[in-house]
Amino acid sequence: MDAGDGLKGRESAANNSAPFKPRALVLFSGGLDSVLAAELLRRLGVEVVGITFTTPFFGSEAAKRAARQLELPLLVVDITDRHLGVVRNPRFGYGKNLNPCIDCHALMVRVALEKLEDLGAHFLATGEVLGERPKSQNRRALGLVAEISGARDLLLRPLSAKLLPPTRPEILGWVERSKLMDIKGRSRKRQMQLAEEWGIREYQTPAGGCLLTDPGFSRRLKDLMEAKKDFDAGDVELVKVGRQFWIRGNLLVLGRRHDENERLWELCRPGDRLFKEKDRPGPTALWRPVAPGMELGQDDLEEIARLLGIYGKKKEPLSLHEMVEVTPKDVVSSRVEESQMSERNEGMELKPKEGT
Numbered sequence: 001m002d003a004g005d006g007l008k009g010r011e012s013a014a015n016n017s018a019p020f021k022p023r024a025l026v027l028f029s030g031g032l033d034s035v036l037a038a039e040l041l042r043r044l045g046v047e048v049v050g051i052t053f054t055t056p057f058f059g060s061e062a063a064k065r066a067a068r069q070l071e072l073p074l075l076v077v078d079i080t081d082r083h084l085g086v087v088r089n090p091r092f093g094y095g096k097n098l099n100p101c102i103d104c105h106a107l108m109v110r111v112a113l114e115k116l117e118d119l120g121a122h123f124l125a126t127g128e129v130l131g132e133r134p135k136s137q138n139r140r141a142l143g144l145v146a147e148i149s150g151a152r153d154l155l156l157r158p159l160s161a162k163l164l165p166p167t168r169p170e171i172l173g174w175v176e177r178s179k180l181m182d183i184k185g186r187s188r189k190r191q192m193q194l195a196e197e198w199g200i201r202e203y204q205t206p207a208g209g210c211l212l213t214d215p216g217f218s219r220r221l222k223d224l225m226e227a228k229k230d231f232d233a234g235d236v237e238l239v240k241v242g243r244q245f246w247i248r249g250n251l252l253v254l255g256r257r258h259d260e261n262e263r264l265w266e267l268c269r270p271g272d273r274l275f276k277e278k279d280r281p282g283p284t285a286l287w288r289p290v291a292p293g294m295e296l297g298q299d300d301l302e303e304i305a306r307l308l309g310i311y312g313k314k315k316e317p318l319s320l321h322e323m324v325e326v327t328p329k330d331v332v333s334s335r336v337e338e339s340q341m342s343e344r345n346e347g348m349e350l351k352p353k354e355g356t
């Protein structure tokens with residue numbers, strides 16, 4: 001949708017005899033800036049609807065909590081597939097870690113723009129602040145996001161609007177430019193003051209919530225990207241869990257706690273293999289081939305047994321006799337046994353190669 005599409009309808013709505021109340025669709029992460037942007041617009045007489053996004057890298061909980069506080073209607077949109085495309089191949093590169101913030105912002109604005117008409121909104125707004133993030137919120141980056149998302153002058157940044165070129169809602173008088181803000185820079189002092197003044201207590205800490213800004217997670221994801229260019233959401237879920245090992249180019253994950261073992265059982269999909277130490281509680285190991293049809297070799301099995309032993313109760317490598325392969329079905333029954341403090345698992349026994 002072009003930014004100009006449907007605008008005539010909106011302008012004529014403004015000319016109808018009924019009093020015109022502009023409606024903004026605000027990109028709402030639940031972070032302080034987006035909360036303030038929404039509240040500022042509301043205080044200027046704009047009807048505000050929030051939109052937030054989910055992917056394997058961030059969820060919508062903080063946005064939902066903050067929206068409840070403001071009594072803001074909130075639309076939650078899962079953008080996993082489109083977002084994975086951006087993470088795999090960002091046009092404007094990554095930030096400090098694997099966070100492709102310019103492309104990510106542009107995608108979110110584009111998706112919001114696609115929803116604008118359906119939601120009866122007249123323009124978009126974000127909580128972006130000029131200069132708050134050196135790479136993704138400088139003047140050029142803000143211009144790029146407006147341009148490549150297609151939103152152009154329908155995109156208002158209320159917290160820094162006075163420092164930026166006038167947008168359509170300002171030009172048409174839907175929002176009074178003089179009442180918008182001129183916040184810039186990394187200090188969040190003015191935002192904190194406003195939050196205090198407006199009684200806003202519920203908001204997410206800066207940069208909280210996005211795994212792509214986490215150095216440890218980014219390293220894991222980088223390994224995945226190098227091994228499997230077309231990684232999917234299920235692969236991302238897997239690299240969030242446990243200890244990670246790459247064995248002959250395939251991924252092995254060991255649970256560190258009971259809940260991680262359970263998560264591995266849930267994430268197991270056709271082609272994956274699950275292993276445990278026989279007759280003793282300990283880590284579950286999930287092996288995932290990077291390409292369909294890849295098989296486990298004898299060396300791989302021995303390496304899995306070694307790691308299961310080292311990170312298990314025994315603290316030393318297992319022999320193949322001491323390891324069993326389990327299926328998610330076995331695991332359901334073993335879960336019941338575990339809860340009864342009985343840790344016997346009669347899975348398929350692995351035989352060492354003849355002669356070893």
Ligand code: SF4
Pocket residue numbers: 058099100101102104105207210211212213
């Ligand atoms: S921090 Fe994460 S969610 Fe936020 S713009 Fe960057 S990549 Fe997107």
